[in-house]
Amino acid sequence: MLIRNIGEIPSVPYGQGAEKRVVFGKKDGAPTFAMRIFDVPPGGGSSDHCHDFEHEVLILKGEGVLKSESGESPLVEGSALFVPANEQHQLLNTGKDILRFVCMVPLRGEDSCSAL
Secondary structure (H helix, E strand, O other): OOOOOHHHOOOEEEOEOEEEEEEEOHHHOOOOEEEEEEEEOOOOEOOOEOOOOOEEEEEEEOEEEEEEOOEEEEEEOOOEEEEOOOOOEEEEEOOOOOEEEEEEEEHHHHHHOOOO
16 A cells, blocks of 8 residues: 655646646556646646547646636536546646646556646
């Protein structure tokens, strides 16, 4: 079993000004999923993209929008998202503070993602 403090996990640049921390992944022996934490500054976001795997997102703090094929949906602390495989999407921080969220993907998604 592993227990981590996310503040102690190094971050890497990701997307439009965002930072990513891999909380658990292949290097930790996770057999199926990667758990990542993203911090997106005001005005920043992910690229507008799609991929062939699902992911789940939980907004921990801040506010923003999810842009998708069906329009824009507001995001606030506590919002939970399911993004199906092959659905075009983009997360944007529209607030004045950091937008922080957890994002879960299959391990192959973490290996192949170049943008959130």
